[in-house]
Amino acid sequence: MKTYVTIFACGLALVQTEFAGVGGKAVPEQRTQSFTIALNGSVADVTPLFGPVREAEWAPDWSPRFIHPAQGVQREGVVFTTKSGHGGDRLWLLTTYDVRNGRVEYVVMTPAFTANEIKVRVAPDGVQHCKATITYRRSALAPEGNEEVAKLDAHWAEEQRMHWEAAINEALAKGGTHD
Secondary structure, eight states, X not given: OHHHHHXXXXXXXXXXXXXXXXXXXXXXXXXXXXXXXXXXXXXXHHGGGGSTTGGGGTOTTOOOEEEESTTOOSSTTOEEEEEXXXXXXXXXXXXXXXXXXXXXXXXXXXXTTEEEEEEEEEEEOSTTOEEEEEEEEEEESSTTHHHHHHTOSHHHHHHHHHHHHHHHHHHHHTTSOOO
């Protein structure tokens, strides 16, 4: 929790610094978007695939660099970075990892650009099937971040839904490994 507060405080300081220079004219935007995917596995089998280590089983370009702990595990409090589409680092904090209840949550910061919250909820949907609802909340930290926030729309959600559902079901069919 202390790490989460520190990351949030740093992000807030960056927002205040960035927007102070704009003279109050720029308005940081925020959007929330969700999508739900149908998966061919139980909650216990599927939920770990949303963790920072096992996501690589269905997302071949996923390559986190773990900071704490350095070896990388799936538990609350894990801190790691990934590269953003803009070439900068994204700092990730796994805030909730509850396989039993099908919950995985992250806070993701791209310094001086965006702050993001990602929530995954996995619920049973019949025998050996489940549905996962993934919710993104993206907030601009600088005027340039507003463009990234604007991408979080229904079209984006549908593209994500189709990709995630196909990739995760393929990994589940192969026993959790991606080509």
